Amino acid sequence: MGxxxxxxxxxxxxxxxxxxxxxxxxxxxPYVFGTxxxxxxxxxAASSHFDIARYGSELLRWSPRQADLLVVAGTISQKQAPVLxxxxxxxxxxxxxxxxxxxxxxxxxxxxxxxxxxxxxxVPVDIYVPGCPPRADxxxxxxxxxxxxxxxxxVLDRK
Amino acid sequence: xxxxxxxxxxxxxxxxxxxxxxxxxQDIDQPNGQWRVSVDAPSVSEAMQRLRDDPRLRFDMLVxxxxxxxxxxxxxxxFEVVHLLKSIRHGFRVQVRCVLPADSPHxxxxxxxxxxxxxxxxxxxxxxxxxxxxxxxxxxxxxxxDFAGHPLRKDYPVTQRQVLSESDDLLDEMxxxxxxxxxxxxxxxxxxxxxxxxxxxxxxxxxxxxxxNFGPSHPIVHGILRLLLAVEGETIIAAxxxxxxxxxxxxxxxxxxxxxxxxxxxxxxxxxxPMMNNVGFCKAVEKLxxxxxxxxxxxLRVVLCELARIxxxxxxxxxxxxxxxxxxxxxxxxxxxxxxxxxMEKYSGARLTCTCVRIGKMPFKIYPNFYDEVEAVLKSxxxxxxDIRGLVERNRIFYDxxxxxxxxSREDAVAYGFTGPCLRATGxxxxxxxxxxxxxxxxxxxxxxxxxxxDTYDRFFVRxxxxxxxxxxxxxxxxxxxxxxxxxASAPEAKNKKISPPAGEIYDCTEAANGELGFYIVSxxxxxxxxxxxxxxxFCNYSAIEPLAExxxxxxxxxxxxxxxxxxxxxxx
Numbered sequence: 001m002g003x004x005x006x007x008x009x010x011x012x013x014x015x016x017x018x019x020x021x022x023x024x025x026x027x028x029x030p031y032v033f034g035t036x037x038x039x040x041x042x043x044x045a046a047s048s049h050f051d052i053a054r055y056g057s058e059l060l061r062w063s064p065r066q067a068d069l070l071v072v073a074g075t076i077s078q079k080q081a082p083v084l085x086x087x088x089x090x091x092x093x094x095x096x097x098x099x100x101x102x103x104x105x106x107x108x109x110x111x112x113x114x115x116x117x118x119x120x121x122x123v124p125v126d127i128y129v130p131g132c133p134p135r136a137d138x139x140x141x142x143x144x145x146x147x148x149x150x151x152x153x154x155v156l157d158r159k
Numbered sequence: 160x161x162x163x164x165x166x167x168x169x170x171x172x173x174x175x176x177x178x179x180x181x182x183x184x185q186d187i188d189q190p191n192g193q194w195r196v197s198v199d200a201p202s203v204s205e206a207m208q209r210l211r212d213d214p215r216l217r218f219d220m221l222v223x224x225x226x227x228x229x230x231x232x233x234x235x236x237x238f239e240v241v242h243l244l245k246s247i248r249h250g251f252r253v254q255v256r257c258v259l260p261a262d263s264p265h266x267x268x269x270x271x272x273x274x275x276x277x278x279x280x281x282x283x284x285x286x287x288x289x290x291x292x293x294x295x296x297x298x299x300x301x302x303x304x305d306f307a308g309h310p311l312r313k314d315y316p317v318t319q320r321q322v323l324s325e326s327d328d329l330l331d332e333m334x335x336x337x338x339x340x341x342x343x344x345x346x347x348x349x350x351x352x353x354x355x356x357x358x359x360x361x362x363x364x365x366x367x368x369x370x371x372n373f374g375p376s377h378p379i380v381h382g383i384l385r386l387l388l389a390v391e392g393e394t395i396i397a398a399x400x401x402x403x404x405x406x407x408x409x410x411x412x413x414x415x416x417x418x419x420x421x422x423x424x425x426x427x428x429x430x431x432x433p434m435m436n437n438v439g440f441c442k443a444v445e446k447l448x449x450x451x452x453x454x455x456x457x458x459l460r461v462v463l464c465e466l467a468r469i470x471x472x473x474x475x476x477x478x479x480x481x482x483x484x485x486x487x488x489x490x491x492x493x494x495x496x497x498x499x500x501x502x503m504e505k506y507s508g509a510r511l512t513c514t515c516v517r518i519g520k521m522p523f524k525i526y527p528n529f530y531d532e533v534e535a536v537l538k539s540x541x542x543x544x545x546d547i548r549g550l551v552e553r554n555r556i557f558y559d560x561x562x563x564x565x566x567x568s569r570e571d572a573v574a575y576g577f578t579g580p581c582l583r584a585t586g587x588x589x590x591x592x593x594x595x596x597x598x599x600x601x602x603x604x605x606x607x608x609x610x611x612x613x614d615t616y617d618r619f620f621v622r623x624x625x626x627x628x629x630x631x632x633x634x635x636x637x638x639x640x641x642x643x644x645x646x647x648a649s650a651p652e653a654k655n656k657k658i659s660p661p662a663g664e665i666y667d668c669t670e671a672a673n674g675e676l677g678f679y680i681v682s683x684x685x686x687x688x689x690x691x692x693x694x695x696x697x698f699c700n701y702s703a704i705e706p707l708a709e710x711x712x713x714x715x716x717x718x719x720x721x722x723x724x725x726x727x728x729x730x731x732x
Contacts, residue, residue: 034382035383035404035405035727036405036407036427036430036727037426037427037430037512039382040430040431040474040511043474043493044493044496047490047493047494048493048494049494062378074382074405075405075407078303078320079302079323079403079404079406080405081322081323082323082324082326083375083376083404109412109424109427110408111412112318112408112411112412113315113316113317113318113319113411114301114320114407117320133511135510
């Protein structure tokens, strides 16, 4: 049995924000919109060596409707832009976005006719992760940063 | 099979070409040692048919179609189309070239001869605006439907972006295809079918066909691919693939950078095995320059290539098993990949996109424990493969999901330009490391792994056995490397010399993890490539997805796609 049994049948008082944010920040369920090289590094982050489960985000969802964290990993081309926007729209509130890798942040090496120069043009981004591709550690750093950000939010701000 | 380096043919083919083509041929030459036949544009199709059917030539595989915009080359014509042909039986290669005017570039389609030409010609149309007469479905393939202009033309600005507001519904292709199959649509369509939308197409007397969007973002499509499926129950009646979601204009970007600066772009083609792309690209440029590598550099490249092949096969087999519902093997397989990452990181400073090869040399010294650490990886790989085989080889579920699923015959595989493990799974013993040996592969002892049925099961196990063969190659190469001392004279230079290859064209290829990875370089003598066409194995392998999908069930399609190993960066470039 866990520590919760020590409280017995008593009451606990806390702020609504504290308990909601405690829950959502420690169980961010990612939907990985993986398109290119960064998705391969994300696989590293998710697999046994690095183990994303240490940050409570191991429950990779394959449907945007079940996820609250959109991880965009890989180059977004103009052809993909409507797909990404639609997927973001399919996610339920509250939702957050991590842009993984140079291409997603700025277009990276591909300053040309077909590549979106940063997904900030398409969806609101919470955390940018530089790197080409970023290491698994950098992705974890982004998750921790996002957790800290989520903890400062208030349910009352969501309209 | 004849041993034959691309570009150094064993036989004098000129009389054979003259006999086969007769009056069609305009010119036969051998620039950079590679046979090239020039023909009049209207007779391209006829010439290709003769080259394919002549029993002494048998050019049965269309490797690639290269479009060239000669605007800045001071040539009398604007466009060139080069068809690269290969004879699997005889080991010959030839380029069939025709020139086209600026105002109305038209070239006959060869789709009826080689089904792979369907996609290859669509690509040339998309990027250059060259019309292929007689093509069944000349539609954009890499760029989106609202794109105006042709981006690889020299007068198209590199950064002129065009926005797409809504994805293609693909219904035009689907309707045409269902009409061909005799399935009627009664004209009443359901609500607008967007991405993710589904709806039924009913025809009186028919069973209702249900439209399903498979992708573009679907857990099994490993990147971004899309198929629009018309299904009857769970059986796929018609499939319309859409690719190009990861088209990031690599070929256009490569024209704007020097050869050395182009190497990092090749890392990101097949991002599962970056070292192999580096080697393929550098080898092509070295061939154009006429550079010869030292034995030590060649062996080091062999070691890196084979480690990359292992990495690639690990990431194909692991996620393939996940698609079939087996998650455990992936954790084991990925552990080996992490070990290889560690080696690459110590060697080059980067885990994945390592850019660890330079033109004419190897840039980094190997670190002290390199050989021992590689040996440790090989040992743990062998143990892991034993584990995986124990888990899946006699596993009823795996067998039923894979055996005789996604079958392609040997003839069809050649016609669709299959190379690599997917071709070998059909039983054809074709491996560029054996048939056109490069570096020191001819001095190393290894076997070519082949399947029998050309199904998903064979494709899976060809990859598993190839990993075992790769460990043999690495061990032999390391044994020889240990005997060759590091030459201080070839130590890494502080700066890379500027490289300006002589004007000319060259095609060079290596056996990458998915098959023949080729680079067709057009140089105008400047330090930047004038045109660089990448022949990506995945593109041709995936072009057969329509016949593979149709008639199978949706669950089988999942298994088939997983075994073909579709890499977005390589398909869409």
